[in-house]
Amino acid sequence: MILQALVQHYEDLAACGKVAKPGWGLAKVSYALYLNDQGEVVRIVSVKTEQQRGKKMIWAPQEMVVPAPVKRSSGVLANFLCDNSSYILGVDSKGKPKRARECLEACRELHENILSDVGHPAAQAVLAFFRSWDPEQLQTHPAFQAVQEEMDDILGNANFVFRYDGEYVHEIEEIRRAWQAYSTADDDAQLRICLVTGQFAPAAQLHPAIKGIKDAQSSGASLVSFNAPAFCSYGREQGMNAPTSQYAAFAYGTALSHLIADREHINYIGDTAVLCWVQGGEPEYQDVFGGFLFGDENNAYHAEDYHQMAHDLATGRPFDFHESRIDPERPFYVLGIAPNAARLSVRFFLRSTFGDMIRNILAHQKRLEIIRPSYDQNETLSLWRVLNETVNQNAQKKTASPVLAGELLRAILTNTPYPATLLNGVTLRIRAEHEITRGRAAIIKAYYLNQRNPNPDVPKEVLTVSLNPDSNNVYYNLGRLFSVLEDIQSKANPGINATIRDRYFNAASATPAHVFPILLNLAQKHLKKLNEGQRVYYGKQLGSITDKLGEEYPNRLTLPQQGSFQLGYYHQTQERYQKNSKEDM
Known part of the structure; x- marks a missing residue:
């Protein structure tokens, strides 16, 4: 299903002219070697372009459609008309002159095989170059002397192409036909029924290496591979274990590489790259999806458009x-892939209509709605903020668990219950920091709202956006009571260093019967420091809450009961802040 969707996406992109045809691929090219009729290098010109990286503009290699690069793991394998200095010039900066000579010889042999029968002058110029070029010329050659300041880059991993008479050699039609005939001729290919297309066609022995995934091997990682006998069956080797046609392998590899290279629409959650596309290939769907899910205002929408689009x-x-x-009825795909040694691991693959996925995201955001502090101007909580609420911001590594990130994204897009690890992560942060932020309260509310079976200890009457003073839930009102007691202490002792929240919050939310008598006794002492009006005000607040609690407090609270306590505390605290903010105005 994944490969079929990627092949279809390739065909959509190819119809728009956005990707290369079979036998061709994208490569990052830094320099062009200008050749004359005798195959001599007359100039070396940088073809780098100015590109934006973050907030900066830098000069970076230009992406060109060139003859498809080979998949290199070890050994010597040359590319046609586009390669690095080891293959094109027979030199490198790695101190391995023998290997560089072998690379040059392999490149020379490849070009002889493809271009020897091509009569175009450009083909003969390239052949003349390889027949006459000596790596020893590099140090004294005038063309290379003119670019001495760039020699480190030239001898590094930079790619070269050839130009002849004002044209890139790989773009000349006669040479393109020669390459096409060479690249599609495979006498050793076995004919098989392709599991992707269903067509009887030459099968791919090796699948393409996918480059560009963060933390994967720079040389590329395989989505499909068989590299050990344990993975093989019936004596078949490599790709023959799951026959995929050469066309399908090329198509899905090209589509996947195109998605990864699209910096505007690739997002990372932990170590997982999240890729998305619509049937038809229009990028606007990716813009809208990224804006709703990741909160990318630059790509997606302006604030005034959000509500109309959502409606x-x-x-x-x-x-x-x-x-x-x-x-909204167009099929839409979301793929999550992560590095795994020399391979890519599929974390999730989701397919639905575009409208269904966005509606699921909107339902998720609706569940997260909760009263927010006056300083928080964001209407919605992005996926990043939700995940960050489970992370210790003082830790050296401030990233959420990649497993949690993948499970959470799947739950959002399929509108299924959130993973328990999300609630556990938030609970641990509350216990460690004694603080309930907007994000943490929103997560607790959303988690219990999205359960298949409602929890009686966290009823809907406490899962509200703002304070529900009419709720009779004991645990919710205990949280409210703790917030009022904290407020009394802060009014009686302005600027106090350690409040009851710092000392008693965890104990109060877990074993209220042991803590609240102490806190209420302490509150009576604090009330004596206040003026009469304040004593009357807080006395009414305490009375209205304690009337709902009965004569005895619970000995222990379960995790759901603590969730009600935490929501009651957050709602009551925000109600106080909202009131103070209005009074200041």
Whole structure:
């Protein structure tokens, strides 16, 4: 299913002219070698372009469609008309002159095999170059002397292409035909029924190496591979264990590489790269999806557009975005892949209509809605903020668990219950820091709202956006009571260093029967420091809450009961802050 979807995406991109055809691929090219009729290098010109990286503009290699690069793991394998200095010039900066000579010889042999029968002058110039070039010329050659300041880059891993008479050699039609004939001729290929396309076609022995995934091997990692006898069956080797046609292997590899290279639409959650695409290939769907899920305001939408777009998607109506028509019924795909040694591990693969996925995201954001501090101007909580609530911000590594990130994203997009590890992570942070932030309270609320079977200890009457003073839930009101007691202490002792929240919060939310009598006795002493009006005000607040608690406090609270306590505390505290903010105004 994954490979079929990627092959279809390749065909959509190819129809728009956005990806290379079979036998061709993208490569990052830094320099062009200008050749004359005798195959001599007359100039070396940088083809780098100015590109934006974050907030900076830098000069970086230019992506070009060139003859498809080979998959290198070890040994010597040359590319046609586009390669690095070891293969094109027979030199490198790694101190391995013997290997560089072997690379040059392999490159020379490859070009002889492909271009020897091509009559175009450019082909003969390239052959003349390889027949006459001596790596010893590099130190004294005028063309290389003119670019001495760039020699470190030239001798590094930079790629070269050839130019002849004002044209890139790999773009000349006669030479392209020669390469196409060479690249598609495979006398050793076995004919098999392709598991992806269903067609009887030459099978790929090796699948493409996918480059660009963070923390994966720089030389590329395989999505499909068989590298040990334990993975093989019936004596078949490598790709023959799951026959995939050469076309399908090329197509899915090209589509996947295109998605990874699209910096505007690739997002990382932990170690997982999240890729998405729509059937048809229009990038506007990725813009909208990224904006709703990741909160990317630059790519997705302006604040004034958000509510209208959400309403249209919720009701299944198409809408216009960046002069494109967004159809909620279009099939949409989300793929999560992570590095695993020399391979790529599929964390999740989801397929649905675009409208369904966005509606699930909106339902997730609706569950997260909770009263927010006056200084928090964000209407919604992005996925990053939700995950960050489970992370110790004082730790050296401030990233959420990649497993949790993948499980959470799957739960959001499929509208299924959130993983228990999300609630556990938030609970640990509350216990460690004695603080309930907007994000943590929102997660507790959303987690219990999205359970298949409602928990009686966390009823809907406490899972509200703001304070519910009419709730009779004991655990919720205990949280409210703790917030009022904290407020009394802060009014009686302005600027106090350690409040009852710092000393008693964990104990109060876990064993209230042991703690609240102490806190109430302490509150009576604090009330004596206040003026009469304040004593009356707080006395009414305490009375209205304690009337709902009965004569005895619970000995121990379970995790769900603590969730109600934490929500009661957060709601009561925010109600106090909101009131103070209005009074200041």
